[in-house]
Amino acid sequence: MKYMTLLKHVAWAKTAAASLLLLGACAGATQNSSSTKTPAAAATNNQPVFQRPKLVVGIVVDQMRYDYLYRYWSKYGNDGFKKLLSEGFSFRNTHYNYVPTYTAPGHASIYTGSVPAINGIIGNSWYDRDQNKVVYCVEDNTVQTVGSSSTAGQMSPANLKTTTITDELRLATNKGAKVIGVALKDRGSILPAGHLANAAYWFDSPSGNWITSTFYREDLPAWVREFNDKKLADQYLSQPWETLLPIEQYTESTADDVPWEGTLQNEEKPVFPHNIPALRGEEYELIRSIPAGNTITKDFALAALRGEELGKDDITDFLTVSFSSTDYVGHTFGPNSVEAEDVFLRLDREMAELISQIENEVGKGEVLFFLTADHGGAHVPAFLEEMKVPTGLSFSKTVRDSLSGFMTRQYGKGNWVQRYSNQQVYLNHELIAGKKLNLEEVQQQVAAYLQGLNGVMKTVTATALQRTNWEKGMMSRVENGYSAKRSGDVILVLEPAWFEGYGNTGSTHGSYANYDTHVPLVWYGWNVPQGESSAEAEVSDIAATIAYWLYIQEPNGSVGEPLQVYMK
DSSP states (O other), X not given: OOSOOHHXXXXXXXXXXXXXXXXXXXXXXXXXXXXXXXXXXXXETTEESOXXXXXXXXXXXXXXXXXXXXXXGXXXXXXXXXXXXXXXXXXXXXXXXXXXXXXXXXXXXXXXXXXXXXXXXXXXXXXXTTTTEEEETTBOTTSOEESSSSSTTXXXXXXXXXXXXXXXXXXXXXXOSOEEEEESSHHHHHHHHOSSOSEEEEXXXXXXXXXXXXXXXXXXXXXXXXXXXXXXXXXXXXXXXXXXXXXXXOTTSOOSSOTTOOOOTTOSSOOSSBOHHHHOOSSSGGGGGSTHHHHHHHHHHHXXXXXXXXXXXXXXXXXXXXXXXXXXXXXXXXXXXXXXXXXXXXXXXXXXXXXXXXXXXXXXXXXXXXXXXXXXXXXXXXXXXHTTOOOEEEOHHHHHHHHHHHHHHHHOSSOOEEEXXXXXXXXXXXXXXXXXXXXXXXXXXXXXXHHTSTTEEEEEEHHHHHHOOOOSSHHHXXXXXXXXXXXXXXXXXXXXXXXXXXXXXXOOOOXXXXXXXXXXXXXXXXXXXXXXXOSXXXXXXXXXXXXXXXXXXXXXXOOOOOXXXXXX
C-alpha cells in the first residue's frame, strides 16, 4: 500500500522547514489572539504564528469525470469551472487509490484521507456475515428521521470507522467550529460531515423536505423549516427540462435519441424536452435525475451558510456540498449524452452562484474551496461497440449462478455462495467448515473458476490479500479496497471497458480503470496560488492538505500527504 513516496517525503520536509522560517517572519502580521474564539497556539508577543480561513467549502460533484472540466470548456461561463481553474490550483493527475469506486467510498476517502481498508466504507452497501444481511453504508436503526414521517432519516456515520477532517476541525476547536453537510444523497452528506458535525442534511423524496436524523439533533432549526416551507421542489418539478442552449450547439455529445440511453421514470423516449410535470408522479424522486436537483442543493447550501452564520467569527467553519444529480443523469443517459452535457453546463452556473454568494458574504480570500468528484464514469458498452472498441457487460446473477453450479459439481449440493456484490464473492463459511473443507483451498478453487468467465481479467482471494502487499498499480487499488471484516472471499477484476450492469443503456462506475479513478482536484481561494501540477496526487491527500493549512491533526486513519509542496 503506497502511503508516502520518498520523493514526497523529501519535498514535504523542505516545505515544512521553509514554512517554519516564513511563520517566524510573519508572526507580527497575523491576527490578534486576545479573542476568546482564537485557537491556542505558540505565540510571539501574544500573537499567533498561524492564520486560518474563516470557512472551508468542500464541493464534490458526483460522477464527474476529469475530462468534463475541459470537454465543454467553450460553453462554460467565466465564473464557474473556468474561474476555479484560472484563479486556483489544479492537480491534473489525481486518482483514487482503491476499488470499488462508488459514491460512499469516494466521499469517505475525500474526508478521511483514507481508503476502504481502513475507514471501512467498502461500498454503498455490503454483506454483513454476522447479521446475514446487506448493510447500507449509513444505515442506523437506532436513530429516527427529523423533518419527515418517512424512514429516510434513519441514518448516521456509525459505520465509518475513522475520523474525518471535519471531525478533526471540531476537535481542534473544542467544537467551536461549525460543520454542516449538504447533499441530495444521505451518504453524500453524512460521510463528509463526519461523526461530530452540527448537522448533515439530505433530501427526502416522499415529502420533498430536507431532513436530518436524531443522531445530530431532535428538531429542524428554523432556517431549515423556512426553506422547506418554500416548496421549491414543487416549483422546479413544474417546469420541463429543456436544453440550456439551442440543441444543435451540443456538438460534444451524440445525437439526442440513441439506443444506449435510458429514460426518466414514466418516459417513453430519452429526448428533449423532458416533460417533467407529466412524469413526476406524487413524490419528489424525479428531481434527483434532472438539473433542478443541483439547483435545489445550491439553494439549500446557501441557506445553510446564512442560517448557521458560517464564516462569521474567528473560528474556521466547514461546509460540505455534494451535487448528486450529475450521477443520476450519468447512470440514466451515459457520459456522451446531450443530457450529460446540459447538466454540466447548468451546474457551471450553479457553481458560479455558489462561489460568488459565499465570497460576498464571508469575504473574498477568506474562504478555502476545493472541487473534486467521488468517482468518474465509464462509457456505455453499446456506445463503445458502435465505435468498435472492445467492451462488455457482466451480470451479477450470471456470475453467482455459474459459480453456484460449479461448486455444486465440485463439492455437492449446498448454499455455497451467500452473496455476490461489489464484484466480491462471499462464501458460506459455516457450510465449508461443516464439510471439513479448507477455506483457503476453496477460495483458490473459486478464484480459478471465475478467472475463466468472460470479461474477468483477474481474481484474487482474501487470503492472498491478507498475506501480500502491493506498492502501486492495479493490485494496490484492490488491496486498499479490501476490509478483512467486511469484504468477500474472492474479488473479481473485470477487463477494461467492462462493467456490471443491468442492460444496454446508461453508464456506471466502480472499476480500477482511469475513467473511474481519475477525477478533478482544484483548490481555490484562501492562500491558494494560481497554477497547475501534473504530479501524482491521490484523493486521500485532500484531508492531509486541509489539515496542513489549518494547523490541525489529520484524520486518525489518514494515509494522505499534504500537497502544498507542489503549489508553486
